[in-house]
Each structure stands twice: as structure tokens, then as C-alpha cells.
Amino acid sequence: MHDMQEQLVRQILWNRLIAVVEEQANVLLKTAFGTITREAGDLSAGVYDTQGRMLAQAVTGTPGHVNTMATAVAHFLERYPAASLKPGDVLVTNDPWLGTGHLFDFVTVTPAFLDARLIGFFASTCHLIDVGGRGFVAEATSVYEEGLYIPHLKLAEQGRLNDTLLAILMGNSREPTQVRGDLLGLLSCNEVATRRLAAMLREFGLAELDSLGEHILETSRRGMLEAVQRLPRGTWRAAMQLDGYEAPIELRAALTVSGDGIHVDYAGTSAASRFGINSPKCYTDAYTSFGIKCIVAPDIPNNAGSLSVMTVSAAEDSIVHPLRPRPVTARHVIGQMLPELVFGCFEEPLAGRVPAEGAGSMWVMGLSGGPLVAGASAKAAPFNVISIAIGGMGARPDKDGLSTTAFPSGVGAIPVEITEAQSPLLFRRREFAQGSGGEGLQRGGLGAVIEIENTDAEPFSVACATVERRNHPARGRAGGGAGRVARVALASGKVLPGKETYVVPAGDRLIAEMPGGGGYGKASTAAICDGSSQSAAAPAPASSSWVP
């Protein structure tokens, strides 16, 4: 009987903890300045026990943040032991290897106290628009060129903001106001969450969080393990070819299901690139476990307990385990393909449950203007905006793939009206790339096509660091066709073939078509004619059509 009460109270506390981190994420969304955070939702928030183990996360943002942040807090505690922290301290870093994979993501950690006793931590992450260096491009050949590096430091100490650190950050950024605003947003959301946690523990007459944490971690670990134990045992392999930067890339994975978990080994994967598309191991781990979880146990809460059932190995200095000082800015190009590779491994043992390949990594295109762009006049208005372009998801065994929907990222698009309000850029179009989804019993999701011009008679630059699948389409599954490959070109005809930064001359336009998702199952003739979104019943758009 009292067991039951205890069981219920624990469940209530667990729910309550999730509500606290949801609120934490919400505060960040509302206080952030950067559009990639406030409009697209590129952020994450979570709560940790006193050992730095993640207990709960907000169901927002991206797995790339959440699952890397799961290990990031423990790294902070190596530098700043828990006992040394005081109320009002806030820790920060953008270390790609100890944080979330590139210098743009700032992780903050705030210790939570109840009556002067440390009860746990809150961490949050968001993507800052600019941290100096070369900007959001992949041309750098070392992390030193990619921007300002902030080792584990204190952003605030006992409630006092570290003005020196903020001044250095702002002094090194092309968008100092946004950088400062976003950092304050991170600080603010952690602060609100610590207050809520203390109030919650007081209400239940509890003095600490760790025993609840132990229950959460153990229940989740056991649940995840049971889900794994329901799978057939064995090792399965998959491979995927990608365009890469200087040379095509081969990703290889061997996934082993055993009695005590799932292990993925990336042996045989290409060596690290000279350029910034390398995925640090923490980021590789994050997307690998995300892919496994989607297939094996989507309903089990994501925390240090369930994550502990999955392990990953990779050769040092391969593209999925680059070592400092490899450049890593566009690390998601590789990292966000890994769930697709994991799906490939599951195809044989779990036939009929695994979707086709999709566009995978989303395109984060940095668009910049100003006097420093080649060919620009001294009067050119400076701007730095990000356009997020999204391809199609792979078809599911029973459903079409979702069109222009990010996967595995949880980030969304930035409204055209918002981007245009921040810059002289004008979108001629942003709509479905008709016919880009792979055919099949279930059709792959459609990619988008966008066309952008500068309304000022000035050139602008576009960073194609994250453009992928120009040569290697998303493959279909179970007989389904491949999605259409991506293309990036100027309206005047020139094709932009690589991951470099290109200049769109004054008066010309950028046209980018995102890849479509792969189809599922062999298409019958009827199925091909059926896709309503691809029907040609209506008049064609009046804007200029695709120029190959």
C-alpha cells in the first residue's frame, strides 16, 4: 500500500521534472535573439543529477544537442568539481569535443541548490549566429580558424555576470548583440528552472533529487534493455556514400545486438576530411543512439539510463571521430546521416519496420552581404542571415515520406518573412521540388526548391558547407526508388558544385533544390500516378522554372 503511494509520488515527480525542462526550453525560445533558436528551435534543455547524469530533456530542439549535452555536464564537473560550485554560478563552453560538436553551440550549466545544498544541474544549449573566425563555412582546415574557442569557464560567478568574457565574445562576433542576447537567454532559462526544481522538492518535503534520479535512470535503463532483448541477436552491416568535400566519403557501420545492449562500430569509415565536415565523437554518439532509439524504443524516455544501453566505437581521426584540431563547423553534414546508416543496419533483422533513406542533414546556408563580399561596393549593407533548407524524409513502410521535414534534426524552417525583414534578400520562391521524392509503394518526401536574390544591386555570398546529396541520392528501400539528387546553381546557369562559399553576383539569383527522400516498396503503375502533391493538374508557378 505504501509502496503504491511511493510509486505514484515518484511518477508524479518524474512528470513534474519533465514539465520543468519543457518550461526551461520555452523560456529560451522566448528570450533568444538568434532566428535559428527562436524561429527554427535549434536549442535544448535538460536536468542532471549531482553526478552530471541526464535525468530528463525537453522534447524540443535537436538530438544532436540533447544527446551530446547528456555527456557534456560530466566534462564540466571534471574542470569544476561539484563541491566547488556556489549558487549563482553558471558554467559555459563551446568546446566541440566536450560540448556539442562545433564552436557555434554554447552549452551552459547552472548548479541547482536547495537550502545551500547542491541538488543537481540544469544545462541548455543553443546555436549562436556568429563566433568570429570564418563564419558558418567549411573552408577552414583547423578548428583555430573556425572562430573563438571558449574552454570551460564561468559565465557568471555567484550571480555576477562575467563581463570580461562577454566583452571578448562580443568583440569577436559579427553579430555581438545577438550573441549577448542568446547567452543571457541561456542563463535565464537555467535560472527559471532551478527555482522551479527547488520549489518542487520543497512541496514534496524532499531534500535532494538523486534518489528520484536513481529511480528514473534505472527504470529507463531496464526499459531500454528489455526492448533490446526483444530484438534478434547478431551483427548487421550497412554502408553509405556521400559527396564529401574534397573527395567522396564512405560511411560504414556494423551494428551488434547482444544480451546487454547495442553496439555500433564505424570501422572502415573514411578518414577525417581536411575541411570542416568532421563529426566529433560526441556528436557521432548522439546521432547513432538517436537512430537506434527511433527504431527500437521510441517510447522509452531519453536520459543517461536509456542511453547507457547503447555504445559506439570508431577509429581515431576518421570522419566520425576527428581529433582536435580538425575543423568541425559543418559537422552535422556527416552526423545527421548516421541515423540513416543505423536504419540500413536494421533493414535485414527488422524488415518492414525501417523507413527508406531521406535527405538526412538539413542545409544551414549562411547568406552574407556587405562591403567585404567580392565585387561589392563600399556602400553595400552588411547582413548575416541563415536560411534553413530542408529536403524530404524517406518513405515509411506504411506511409509516404514527409515532404520538406527535417530528420533526424528537430529543427524547423525560418519563415521567409522573418529572413527578409532582417536583410535585403528576397526569395523568388520556396516551394516543393515536384517529382523529387523517390517512387515506390510509398513515395519519398519532396525536397524544397528556393530561389534568392539581393534587392540591393550588390552581390551576396552563400556558404554551401552543408549542401549534400548532389551526387549520392537518398536510396529507396524494399524496391523503392531513390530520391532526386540536390542541385545548387545560379539563375544565369553556373552550377555551384561544392561545399565552398560562393558569390552570387549583383543581379543574379541563387537557385537551390534540396534532395528528395527515397521510396519504399516496388511501385505499381497506379501508385506512381497517385501522388497528389506531384499531380500536374494546376497551372505551373509563374516564377522562373528550374534552370539546369
Next chain:
Amino acid sequence: MRRARLAADIGGTFTDVVLEDAGQRFAAKVLTTPRAPEDGMLEGIAQVLRSAERTAGDVGVLIHGTTLATNALIERAGARTAFVTTAGFRDVLEMGYEKRYEHYDLNLELPAPLVPRELRFPVAERITARGEVHLPLAEDALLQIAASLRQAQVEAVAVGFLHAYANDAHERRAGEILAAQLPGVALTLSAAVCPEIREYERFSTACANAYVQPLMARYLGRLAEALERLGLRCPLYLMTSGGGLTTLETARRFPVRLIESGPAGGAILSACIARDARLSEVLSFDMGGTTAKICFIGHGRPEQSRKFEVARVWRNLKGSGLPVRVPVTEMVEIGAGGGSIARLDALGRIRVGPQSAGAEPGPVCYRRGGAEPTVTDANVVLGRIDPGAFAGGTLALDRHAAERAVLERIGGRLKLDANWAAAGIGEIVEENMASAARVHAIERGKVAERCTMIAFGGAAPLHAANLAAKLGMTQVLVPLDASVGSAIGFLRAPMAFELVRSFALSEDRFDAARVNRLLEAMAREAQAVVAAGAPGEALETRCAVEMRHAGQGHEIAVPLPDRALAPEDGAALREAYQARYEEQFGLRVADVPVEYLSWSVTVSTAVSAGDPPPAPAPESRAPAPRGRREVFDAASGKKASLPAYWRAELAPGARLAGPALVAEPQTTTLLPAGWSLEVTAAGHLLLTRP
């Protein structure tokens, strides 16, 4: 003398009708008739007139709210609608936010757009973010589109162009051309229905409006005829989602503003009681068959918002519906009602809702084919609901079936008996509501502990005291006729209309004169709408501005003073904004400039100041219980014998100490141990705990 006032609230399951006249109130609850909703409503009106011994000629006004527009969107039963939009942006409606609202579920679905691609027509034109014409409207192309629309036999057309919030000239011109070419086709302009930045949300709102327009126009026409036949020749007003009444004419233009009118009525009732009882901070709690609605009321006014999500398509998850931006009463609505289904998840944790057994098949205890235990079943098992007296005794409940279902589906795997499993369901549904209320409180900068709860709707009085305790609240008020609260609220609503315009100003360009001109024009427009429905009445005008730090994407509304603005008001508004920001986010961002973005004007008839404070209740008398009921008590783990009272027998001034039950025809109030109850002079039940 036509002085009786009539209200009708058509809900998903029941249609509630209330008549008030000369200080008396009569209520009827009848089943909703989805095919012709006016039939159920007429039946309810006939019933209430009979019990009140009045005729149609005695009725001076009829106020109506309906879920018809909402249901049309949920069931995709609206008009064949076309969408004319800026060339290059044909798919905005279908691309949506381009994100997944659930991370791990590979099977999730996105809402299908209200207008399919073949009915989305691009036209060459372009306005920039600064409101300048970049490409003139291709009027000839529009004529061709009109021909295609005629051929496609569309019943409604929405027009949505990029940046129309900044300059709607092209939308208006396109509207003129289409109206001339397509007589009889309903037309909606995005800037008229939602003049705000972010194309997907604005276009979605415009299409939702167009989509329900013909249906609502037909329904309102039929209703007018039916009322005429019944001899009801009084004025008819409609309840809006924003909590104000509007005329038939405005309802036909902006039917999307009628969504969620029932819950808005409930919030008005709470606001009204709050004013009468001089309660400055109230949490309004409305729990029906499918959902629970929680809304904060400060100083007698419900919180307002401009964003709502309708017709969720996947597991009722937030993010799986269509966004609609119209003035709405700010509330959180969660899948927690009497019909919410309880299940165990993969880890053996009890989950309640959002799936609902609805009216068909309904809870297991209804014996209409339901197999999964619901919140109502749990309450029957626990002994809180009298199986023989449910819904006024019209529906006998099967307690044994409820016990079996609770035991099989929940208790078995957890090794709990039916009582404990039912207690678990009750706890979890209450905890779900508490956690939604907590998040909502933070979002709105409210402190639940300081509020009095006002609880109504069929299921609320059973859970109100426990929910209040979870939220740290000490006072709960269960109003008279709690089960038809929304319809009563309709009778207390002011005639009102709200307008919003985007007009962005940076801090250093604050231009009081231009803002004053804008606000005056908006006030005139809104006053004309309201005066049409309330000729000669005194009107109240309230203005507000949405502000943010330059570079942010989320705004906070700041009320404007009740006079023309002066240049120095810019600084005062900045200070008011920063104070609100700090209250919500715990931080003052001092050195970033602020922006003034959208300006809103709400015109309404004066809200009644409320009755004078009720006379002190007479001396306490100890009423006699009607009987006793065996109710399971989780604190002791035992069944306890609780006195059960009949509400009609409790006179003002009556006092009870918990634990006890107070039953009335459509609901039961649970008074837990440690709580005491007093019947107020106005007849409400006031539950308090130390």
C-alpha cells in the same frame, strides 16, 4: 415585456441551454445533433421555455456559441476552398513549420492542408518586408485564375500574399477582382483576418476562415429561419473565441473567430464570479468529457492571446494541428476529461488521455461497448459517483464492469487491486492537469498559490479540491449550475471586437502622433462593429502594444494609457515592458533597445461592475445528509463511509466539514478530508482548507 435572456452552447456531446429571467435561472442539457445542430438547440430551447413557463415572445435576446466551425476543421467537412498566393509560395500551407513535433516517432503525421495543391493558385506579385511594391500584381493573370476557380466550382477563396501585413494593397485589389468575377463565392484576405508577420500562420488562418465560411453562413441562415418558426424574433448574437459577443454579420465575415467559443464562455463566467466575489486572482478550471481547460483571470478579466492550434491529427499532440491566429481567451486545454482513457505505457507507468472514449462508446460503465477504463470509470470504482444517480438518474452505470476494466487494464500488471488502480488513474489525471496549470502559470507570469479556483463543467467538481491542493491553493468555488457554466458565461459576455495591426517602431523612432492616428482609426472601425450590436450603449476602448527587445521573436503585451499618447510615453512603455520581462524571465536586459510591434484595440460594451457584495450568509446550520457512500481513501488505503448531500437541500450559510460528497443532477462535488465547505449567499459552494 421581452426580458428573458437565453443562451445556447452547442458542444461536442451535449447542447446546454440556459434561460434567465427576473432573477431565476432554468437549464436544459440535451444531446447534440451533429447533422443539424440547430435541431438539438431548438429542442433545448423548447425544454427550457417549458420548465420556465415562458413563451418565445418573452425572450429578449439569444446568445449562441457552437463548436461547428471547430468540428468542420477537425472533420475536414468545410467548403471546397481555393488559395490564391504569391507566385513561388504555392506550398507554404503544406510545408508548414517543416519540423517534427515528436522526435522519436517515425510514423508521425502532419496535418493535411485545408487547400490541396491543385487548388492553390500562384499569381505574380511581390511586396517587400518594408511594404514596398517589388513586382506589381498581375491583374490579367488573376482574371484567368478566376476562370479556373469558376471551373473548379470552389465555394470559398482565400487570398494570402507575402508581407501583406505590411501592405495589403495587392490583397485588396485581388479581392476586388475576384469578388467581381465570382459572385456568391466567400472571400477571405489574409491581412484582414490576421495582419501579422510569419506567412505560414497567416495563410493558415486565412484558409481556415475561408474553409468554414460557407458552412457557417448556411448554418446561421438555417438557424435564423428555425428561430423565426419558433417565434423567437429577438436579436441573436454569437460568442467568439476572444470572449466577446458579435453580430451575425461579423460572424459571417470572420467565422474563424467563433472557434472555441464554449470554453471562452466558461472563462467569462469565472471572470464574472471573480468580480462579484471580489477575487483578484482566479484560476478557472473547466473539465468536461474530453478535455480540461485552465485559464487565469486577473482582476476580473480572462487573459487574452492571439494563437491557437486546431484539429490535431496525431495522438492529440501539440504541434500536430493547424495554427490559427485570432483573438482567443488564453487557456491551456489538455486531454483530461471524464472520458479520457487510462493505459499503461512501456515502462508500466499509468498514462491518462489524450484519447477519449467520448460519448460513443463512452466509459466502460456506460455499457455502450467501451472496453478501456476512463476517468469516469475510476471515479465509479472509487465510489465517488453514485451509479444510480448519474446524469440525473437517466443513465444507470455498471460499477462491476468499470472495476473489471480497471483491474484488467491497469491493476493486473502493476499488481494492484481495482481501488488502488482507480486511485492511480485519479492521481495521474489530476497531476496532468496540475502540471499543465503550472507550465501555463509560468508562461503567463502567474502564481497559482495566490488564486482562488472556480470549477465547473460536468467533471470538474469531483477533481477540483485535489487539483487545488496539488497547486498549493486553499480555496475553490463551485458555482451554482456548475455543469452548464459555459452557457451561463455567454449571458455575462460583453459585446466586443478586437483589431490588431502591425506597425513596427524602434525605440528611437517612437512616433506618438502616428500611433495615435492608427489607434484612432482602429478604434473607429471596432466601435462601428460593436455599436451595430449594442446601439446606444456605453463603450469601453482598451489599447495595447506588443513589445520585445530588438532582435527577439517573442513579444509581451503592454497596456496603453487610456488617453492619446505623448512623445514621452515611449520611455514609460519601455519601463513597463522591462518590468514584465523581468517578472517572466528573471532577468533585465538593460542595454538592448526595445521595439514596438503590433498595436491592438479592443472595444467592448462596459463590463458590469458586478452585484454589490453579497450579504453575509446566515448563521451556520448543519444540514442533514441524504445518505452515506463508501468511498476509497488513498491516504488510509481503506474504504470510508462518507456523508452524501443533495446540493438543492443546502441553503446559503450551510457549512460542512470534509470528507463528504455533494451531489446535484449533472455533477458531484468531492470535499476531501481537511477541507470545509460553506454555501455562499449567492448559492456557490466555497471549499477551503487551512
